[in-house]
Amino acid sequence: MKRDYYEVLGLEKGAGEAEIKKAYRKLAMKYHPDKNPGDKNAEEKFKEAAEAYSVLSDSQKRTQYDQFGHTATDGGPGGFGGGFGGFENFDLSDALRTFMEGFGSSSFDDFFGGGTGSRRRSRGSDLKVTLNLNLEEIAEGVTKTIKVNRMDSCDSCNGTGGEKGAMPIRCTTCNGSGQVRQISRSLFGQFVNVGACSNCGGSGEVISKPCRSCAGDGRRKKASQIKVNVPAGVAAGNYMTLRGEGNAGPRGSDRGDLVVFFDEKEHKFFTRHDTDIITEVEVSFSQAALGDKIEVPTLTGSAKLSIPAGIQSGQVLRMRNKGLGELRNGRKGDQLVKIQVSTPTKLNSSQKKLFKELASSNGRKVRTAVRKVRL
Known part of the structure; x- marks a missing residue:
């Protein structure tokens, strides 16, 4: 099982x-075949x-995986969102290609952060x-409105983080690049780790006169209502990701995501x-x-x-297509009905008489059937 x-x-x-x-860079460095010759594990x-x-770094593939798990990556046709092929034959050459090209470059230096990069907030x-659902909602699919407390754009400064008329100035920590770099050495040589500047949040600028309502952050916590379109057939533990419905980023940067379990x-x-x-x-x-x-x-x-004549306690009747639909193809399951025969415990005189007549109508004494119980 994958x-x-x-x-x-590890995320x-x-x-x-x-x-x-x-996270991938760390694992790739640790388990690279050149560093572990002959080690199959x-x-x-x-x-x-x-x-x-290769899945989580691709926005389309990740969206499908986030919503439907490995069913989205199974080989073969169909599947919600159209599918994107399986990984049954993902081999070492694919892994090495991912290693070298996974960041939009065939350059080993660029892959490990040696390139110039770009400003990023x-x-x-x-x-x-x-989100708790009942079986009726799961059977048909449902649109639910959920309430979340999240960071939204500050109304006072419209998300800029500054008082009206305040001009942004260059961040002195990153010299306006929006990035800070750390140089490290390893078996493969010298590498540069590039990350967003913590002082300016990756914008390269800081506010000269911060907004008094949000203290220059450009956002405040608010209650929001968000609609979630739940597909039919989900199960406990499934989840879907709503892109851009999480917390607002500082000073107008992109929102995070909302993950609905x-x-x-x-x-x-x-x-x-x-x-x-x-x-x-x-x-x-x-009956x-x-x-x-x-x-x-x-x-x-x-x-x-329909209850057939002579049915016994414990027998199960099947009602076709009365169950839940499969998440991927919508095919309906069944409703299984287990029958329990209720034996009367209190009989009046006329009822006792009828049962005695029924027993005597067999023409012989009713024998008790004894069977072996298999555990």
Whole structure:
């Protein structure tokens, strides 16, 4: 079973691009075949890290993976979002290509941060919320509105971080580049790690007269309502990522993401098993003996169920296509109805008489059937 790609890189779900790059670079350096000649375990870890990075560094692939996990990367046709192919044949050559080209350059220096880079502001942090759903909502899909407290643009300064008329000045920490560099040495030589300047948030500028409402940050915490379109068939533990719905970044920089985890409420009647749902229905002795048509609850309302004559306690009847749809292809599961025959415990005299007549109508004494129980 494949490991979660975020787990492979040692990251939290919703990690930023810089974190993904840094985590992959660290693992690639550690497990590179040139550094571990003949070590098959290191080679597998190198390939695993490259596969994870090739998905998480691509915005389209990552969006699909964030919403549907490894089902989005399975080979073959179909799948929500159209799919993007599998990784069953991801080999060492693919991993090495990812190693050299993963950052838009075939240059070894550029891959490890030796290039000039560009000014980049720090994006806002991600938010994580849990959305509880009942089975009826999961069966059909639903649009829910959730409330989140997040950082939004400051109304007083419109997100600039400065008082009206205040002019930005060059950051002295990074000399206006928006970046700070750290030089380190390793087996492969000297490398330059480039990160956003903490003083200016990557903008290269600081505010000469900070906004009094937000202390120059350009944002304040506010309550927001966000619509979430939940597809049919999700399960507890699934999650989806809403791009740009997290916290606003400082002084007008990009928002983070909102990661919505799904949980399932306990149902009054049904137990879920993959796409099937299971319930138990009690019928009377006479209904079991003679058969009947009864009303049973389903996820879309009540429906008729035929009870065949002579049904026994513990037998299971199947109602086709009354279960949940599969997340990827929408194919419906079934509703399984376990029958329990209710034996009367209190009989009046006329009822006792009828049961005695029934017993005597066999023409012989009713024998008890004994069977071996297999555990």
